[in-house]
Structure formats: structure tokens, C-alpha cells
Amino acid sequence: MAKEKIEGCHVCTLVTPGEPQVLLGKDKAFTYDYVFDIDSQQEQLYHACVHKLIEGCFDGYHATVFAYGQTGSGKTYSMGTGFDLSVCEEEQGIIPRAVHHLFEGIQSRRAQALQAGVQPPDFKVSAQFLELYNEDILDLFDSSKDLDSRCRKSNIKIHEDASGSIYTTGVTSRLVHSEEEMLQCLKLGALSRTTASTQMNAQSSRSHAIFTIHLCQMRVCPPAPHLENGGGELSGELNGLGPGGTMSQPEYETLMAKFHFVDLAGSERLKRTGATGERAREGISINCGLVRHAGTSVCVCVCVCVGSSAFSPMFTLQR
Numbered sequence: 457m458a459k460e461k462i463e464g465c466h467v468c469t470l471v472t473p474g475e476p477q478v479l480l481g482k483d484k485a486f487t488y489d490y491v492f493d494i495d496s497q498q499e500q501l502y503h504a505c506v507h508k509l510i511e512g513c514f515d516g517y518h519a520t521v522f523a524y525g526q527t528g529s530g531k532t533y534s535m536g537t538g539f540d541l542s543v544c545e546e547e548q549g550i551i552p553r554a555v556h557h558l559f560e561g562i563q564s565r566r567a568q569a570l571q572a573g574v575q576p577p578d579f580k581v582s583a584q585f586l587e588l589y590n591e592d593i594l595d596l597f598d599s600s601k602d603l604d605s606r607c608r609k610s611n612i613k614i615h616e617d618a619s620g621s622i623y624t625t626g627v628t629s630r631l632v633h634s635e636e637e638m639l640q641c642l643k644l645g646a647l648s649r650t651t652a653s654t655q656m657n658a659q660s661s662r663s664h665a666i667f668t669i670h671l672c673q674m675r676v677c678p679p680a681p682h683l684e685n686g687g688g689e690l691s692g693e694l695n696g697l698g699p700g701g702t703m704s705q706p707e708y709e710t711l712m713a714k715f716h717f718v719d720l721a722g723s724e725r726l727k728r729t730g731a732t733g734e735r736a737r738e739g740i741s742i743n744c745g746l747v748r749h750a751g752t753s754v755c756v757c758v759c760v761c762v763g764s765s766a767f768s769p770m771f772t773l774q775r
Contacts, residue, residue: 468480514561535719555635584597646665
């Protein structure tokens with residue numbers, strides 16, 4: 457950051473060549489599943505950590521990507537929710553790349569089904585965008601709310617069903633049909649996020665943002681393997697064949713998957729940010745929320761841990 461350069465700050469970490477390890481000072485070493493140095497590109501980060509998770513969504517697996525770190529360390533930039541008009545394609549973050557990958561995979565799977573002579577799968581994609589500001593949940597897709605009225609009580613409720621799954625009610629869900637439509641929704645929601653200027657970050661995110669993509673896929677079930685019955689003959693009924701060897705109606709299966717992209721607000725010290733009044737109360741709320749939710753577990757999670765600009769970005773994969 458320009459301010460840190462003026463103050464004479466320097467890089468205080470070293471990435472071990474060929475190893476996912478970061479050295480802090482002379483004797484402190486931290487090992488992760490993946491580590492990227494300060495010269496690493498956005499595309500390298502995405503293909504190493506997120507690419508396989510998007511592919512897993514087509515098989516019905518849920519996934520979550522967290523961006524966690526100090527304020528001003530580049531979490532919003534890495535996630536791609538900043539929407540700086542000057543950002544080129546090479547600097548696109550995780551979310552725009554994931555959206556492109558998702559719709560590219562949808563078109564590819566439809567084309568493969570047509571080539572194989574089977575009915576192409578039917579996809580439905582929807583998106584939700586939530587903001588957690590001062591312990592209150594706001595819907596960034598709710599066009600009826602007043603953006604200046606941040607103290608208004610939210611109608612969104614969080615529930616847990618009998619099986620232990622968490623779900624929300626009162627959240628706006630937008631059905632999208634293309635990559636461009638999805639990115640437009642993301643942009644409109646990102647522009648509604650709560651941001652403010654501090655001494656450490658000119659455009660600091662003052663809230664946690666959760667962008668969720670829901671993928672519903674209905675496809676023809678793959679044929680069952682040939683099995684021999686008691687008389688040594690192949691059983692055709694298990695393979696979609698009716699009595700007498702006639703072809704019966706194909707069976708369908710529905711796969712549901714959701715992908716959470718979480719851009720957390722940065723942890724901060726009031727002494728360094730120089731925050732007072734409302735900004736100080738926001739910082740306290742941010743730090744309390746990060747500590748309280750630090751033990752939250754998810755099925756598959758990529759945790760993007762980014763230090764200050766004096767630290768190299770570190771990325772870890774937790775299962």
C-alpha cells in the first residue's frame with residue numbers, strides 16, 4: 457500500500473521455494489496446503505484452489521470459500537467483489553472466474569449429452585447476496601430497502617432443520633440464465649455493501665458479505681451395470697429395459713449444490729485505523745464476529761488467509 461511504502465514498511469516474510477511454507481522472521485515457519493508468493497497471479501490462485509470445487513458442484517457437492525485477513529490486505533480484490541472498472545481480465549478475482557467456469561461447464565455438459573444421443577441435463581442457477589453488518593443480516597438484492605438506513609431491523613431469519621442443516625428465510629433469490637446476468641447481479645449487490653475510509657484502507661469493507669450460487673441439475677440417470685440373475689441371464693429391468701426387452705422410460709436424478717463465497721471484513725486495531733465513533737463501533741463488531749465464528753466448520757472450505765501488505769498471501773484448503 458502507498459501509505460506503508462511511505463512509512464518505510466518492508467516485506468517481512470519469505471516463501472520456501474518448492475514448499476507450501478511461509479517463514480516469518482528467522483525461526484517461525486507456517487505450512488499450508490497451498491502458499492502463493494506476492495508475485496503469484498489471480499489465475500494461478502483460482503486453478504489451484506477453486507477450480508476443482510466448481511467441478512464438484514456438478515456432482516452435487518457443496519463448497520465454501522472464505523477470504524480472511526487484516527483490513528487492507530486484499531481480500532475483496534482476491535474474491536473479485538470490488539468491481540474496479542480499471543481491473544483487466546488477468547486481475548479478475550475468484551467469483552468472476554468461478555461464474556465463467558460454471559456457465560462454461562453447463563454448456564459443455566449439454567453439448568456432450570447431445571453428442572452422446574441422450575437428453576441434455578436441465579440446469580437452474582440462482583443467486584443470493586447477504587451482508588452481515590453490526591450483527592444484523594441485510595439482503596443486498598432487496599431493492600426496496602433504504603441503503604442509508606443501516607439500523608433498520610432485518611426480516612431475514614436463520615433456522616436449523618431436524619437434520620442439522622442451516623437455512624434462511626426472507627432472502628431474495630434471483631434466477632439467472634447467463635454469465636453476464638450473474639455478474640450484473642453481483643455488481644449491483646457489491647455496490648450496496650457498507651464501506652468506509654480508515655487510516656489503513658481508503659475503501660474498507662465494514663461488513664461480511666456472502667454471495668451464494670445455487671445450482672439445480674436434473675439429468676438422466678446413468679445406466680445400471682449388467683447383473684446376472686439366478687439363471688445366468690442378464691437382468692435387463694435394472695438397465696432401463698422393461699419386460700420382454702423393451703426400452704422403458706429413462707429415470708432422472710436431481711442434484712442440488714450451493715457454493716458460498718464469503719468476503720469477510722478485515723480484522724483491525726483501532727489504534728492503527730484511527731477509527732472513532734461509528735467506525736470504531738463497526739471495528740469492534742467486526743473483530744467480535746470473526747472471533748465468535750472462527751470455529752465454524754463447513755464441508756469443503758478454501759480459507760484465503762491474507763496478512764497485511766507486509767505479508768505474503770497464504771491459502772489453505774480444509775476438508
